[in-house]
Amino acid sequence: MFEFKNVRVEKRGEKIIENASFKLMQTGLVWLRGPSGSGKSTILRIMCALESPTHGDALYKDSLIYNLDIPTFRSNCIYVPQMPILGQMNVVECIRLPFTFRANSKKTFNEKKLYDLLEYFELNDALSKNITQLSGGEKLRIALIRAILLDPECLLLDEPTSALDLPMEQKTLQLLKELSEKKLIIASFHTGSIKGFCTQTITIENRHASAS
Numbered sequence: 001m002f003e004f005k006n007v008r009v010e011k012r013g014e015k016i017i018e019n020a021s022f023k024l025m026q027t028g029l030v031w032l033r034g035p036s037g038s039g040k041s042t043i044l045r046i047m048c049a050l051e052s053p054t055h056g057d058a059l060y061k062d063s064l065i066y067n068l069d070i071p072t073f074r075s076n077c078i079y080v081p082q083m084p085i086l087g088q089m090n091v092v093e094c095i096r097l098p099f100t101f102r103a104n105s106k107k108t109f110n111e112k113k114l115y116d117l118l119e120y121f122e123l124n125d126a127l128s129k130n131i132t133q134l135s136g137g138e139k140l141r142i143a144l145i146r147a148i149l150l151d152p153e154c155l156l157l158d159e160p161t162s163a164l165d166l167p168m169e170q171k172t173l174q175l176l177k178e179l180s181e182k183k184l185i186i187a188s189f190h191t192g193s194i195k196g197f198c199t200q201t202i203t204i205e206n207r208h209a210s211a212s
């Protein structure tokens with residue numbers, strides 16, 4: 001699905017990643033692994049076309065990511081940043097909003113699934129609230145629920161459990177593992193909490209990234 005060939009990234013003249021080369025399977029849960037500041041968010045941002053490599057090729061289904069039709073691509077590959085910006089609307093409106101986008105016109109909103117996910121993520125009370133009334137961890141779970149409801153081919157998650165407590169982290173990982181039987185999920189973690197759940201690993205070490 002995703003392939004990086006000799007990807008180098010420089011920011012303000014500084015080499016952030018010297019060489020990222022890897023190929024990922026079509027499905028599975030991928031642990032994007034590396035210490036803080038090693039370039040995990042950078043790699044995810046390249047995967048969702050928010051950044052481009054300085055050198056080398058970042059490919060999705062054999063096409064250069066930055067040449068793809070971006071709205072269609074973002075409908076197929078959904079990125080959830082570490083601190084999602086969800087605006088100031090009502091929680092239900094926020095979850096339903098992307099279903100009104102033209103690129104998602106073939107997707108149907110599944111209300112039953114929404115309620116199941118809200119229960120799973122212990123957010124039953126959140127529906128009547130405004131986004132501004134939610135904590136960081138609650139916002140993150142709402143962003144995850146919204147991304148899961150959109151049912152993309154691929155989910156790109158940046159430190160998806162960093163604002164969650166331990167039991168909720170375990171529940172989230174369990175759900176990601178189940179979902180990854182039918183889709184590709186790439187998730188960055190600077191800790192090892194995902195270790196027993198993942199099927200593939202991209203490790204960033206000394207500015208080099210490779211998969212195993």
Ligand SMILES: Nc1ncnc2c1ncn2[C@@H]1O[C@H](COP(=O)(O)OP(=O)(O)O)[C@@H](O)[C@H]1O
Nearest residue numbers: 011012016034035036037038039040041042043
């Ligand atoms: N906009 C930017 N300009 C310059 N350097 C940046 C920018 N964004 C990130 N960096 C640097 O790139 C490196 C990798 O950052 P990042 O991808 O956020 O790492 P991680 O997600 O693994 O913590 C860090 O050293 C960071 O300081």
Ligand SMILES: [Mg+2]
Nearest residue numbers: 040041042158
């Ligand atoms: Mg990061």
